[in-house]
Amino acid sequence: MKCRVCRERASIEIRRHHAVFCKEHFFDHMRRQVERTIHDYRMMAPDQRLLLGVSGGKDSLALWDILTDLGYEVDGVYIELGIGGEKGYSSSSRLLAEQFAKNRQLDLQVVDLADEYGFTIPEAAKETRRVACSVCGLSKRYVLNRIAHDRGYDVLVMGHNLDDEAATLMGNTLTWNMEYIGRQRPVLPATSRGLVRKVKPLLRIAERETAAYCVLKGIDYEVDECPLVGGNTGIRIKEWLNQMEAKRPGMKQQFLFGFLDRASDQFADAHQEEVELTDCTSCGQATTSGECAFCRLQVRMSDGG
Numbered sequence: 001m002k003c004r005v006c007r008e009r010a011s012i013e014i015r016r017h018h019a020v021f022c023k024e025h026f027f028d029h030m031r032r033q034v035e036r037t038i039h040d041y042r043m044m045a046p047d048q049r050l051l052l053g054v055s056g057g058k059d060s061l062a063l064w065d066i067l068t069d070l071g072y073e074v075d076g077v078y079i080e081l082g083i084g085g086e087k088g089y090s091s092s093s094r095l096l097a098e099q100f101a102k103n104r105q106l107d108l109q110v111v112d113l114a115d116e117y118g119f120t121i122p123e124a125a126k127e128t129r130r131v132a133c134s135v136c137g138l139s140k141r142y143v144l145n146r147i148a149h150d151r152g153y154d155v156l157v158m159g160h161n162l163d164d165e166a167a168t169l170m171g172n173t174l175t176w177n178m179e180y181i182g183r184q185r186p187v188l189p190a191t192s193r194g195l196v197r198k199v200k201p202l203l204r205i206a207e208r209e210t211a212a213y214c215v216l217k218g219i220d221y222e223v224d225e226c227p228l229v230g231g232n233t234g235i236r237i238k239e240w241l242n243q244m245e246a247k248r249p250g251m252k253q254q255f256l257f258g259f260l261d262r263a264s265d266q267f268a269d270a271h272q273e274e275v276e277l278t279d280c281t282s283c284g285q286a287t288t289s290g291e292c293a294f295c296r297l298q299v300r301m302s303d304g305g
């Protein structure tokens with residue numbers, strides 16, 4: 001296989017683009033895809049204060065690398081979730097994120113859920129008897145937004161990739177969750193006080209490509225899976241979509257971008273009419289009920305824990 005640009009030996013094939021690339025032209029391709037996504041959806045500008053949610057995994061580290069190469073100044077924030085004990089999943093992911101930032105002299109801020117809010121994810125899952133990913137997702141969304149808002153950032157950048165977004169859309173479509181489908185956008189504007197604009201520049205990049213990018217660039221990332229992933233239905237939907245993709249390359253992209261191009265506005269309009277937001281009575285962040293879900297979780301953890 002030869003690179004489609006320079007005809008040198010290829011390092012990667014991207015079947016949905018009918019393309020093979022050598023290492024350097026693959027990096028070029030990744031930068032161009034991210035640049036195009038930022039441009040098409042008017043996500044952000046280099047003079048804005050940007051904060052990236054960093055997990056230590058392949059997606060967020062590849063994105064931090066690409067954005068830096070594209071000339072964006074981006075700070076990172078890592079949330080210590082307390083998963084896996086002293087030398088477990090959270091501490092090893094944190095170490096990899098810290099190493100990456102240190103090697104490139106980037107600013108990584110660490111927020112410890114236990115120190116700041118009084119509980120870890122395993123404790124919250126146990127106390128609430130909910131699937132860990134559900135309390136984890138709620139906590140990450142809340143804390144990332146809070147940090148971005150309180151520390152004066154204009155845009156919160158997220159590392160969700162094509163596989164994540166296609167799986168989320170499929171999951172919400174299978175259950176016809178109109179509210180969540182209405183919220184699935186490449187850019188979530190800061191519609192209410194306390195909410196920071198949220199963007200997803202990896203929308204056109206598949207999971208396998210961020211992994212290849214990290215390997216070829218020599219970026220060390222967390223390869224182990226989170227030990228609490230068991231109850232996550234998104235993983236099973238991803239496996240299913242991957243089987244379809246193997247038979248029909250491009251299917252995932254077609255599904256997601258068909259929705260974004262042709263249907264998402266209608267869902268978003270319907271959603272806006274349905275939901276009225278008020279300020280959380282405890283923290284002031286926009287919510288649909290009196291006290292936001294995170295504040296309720298925090299109260300429950302301090303009462304029960």
Ligand code: SF4
Binds near residue numbers: 132136232
């Ligand atoms: S797999 Fe679930 S519990 Fe683990 S980090 Fe991801 S969302 Fe959190």
Ligand SMILES: [Zn+2]
Binds near residue numbers: 004005025
């Ligand atoms: Zn090449």
Ligand SMILES: [Zn+2]
Binds near residue numbers: 291294
């Ligand atoms: Zn609140």
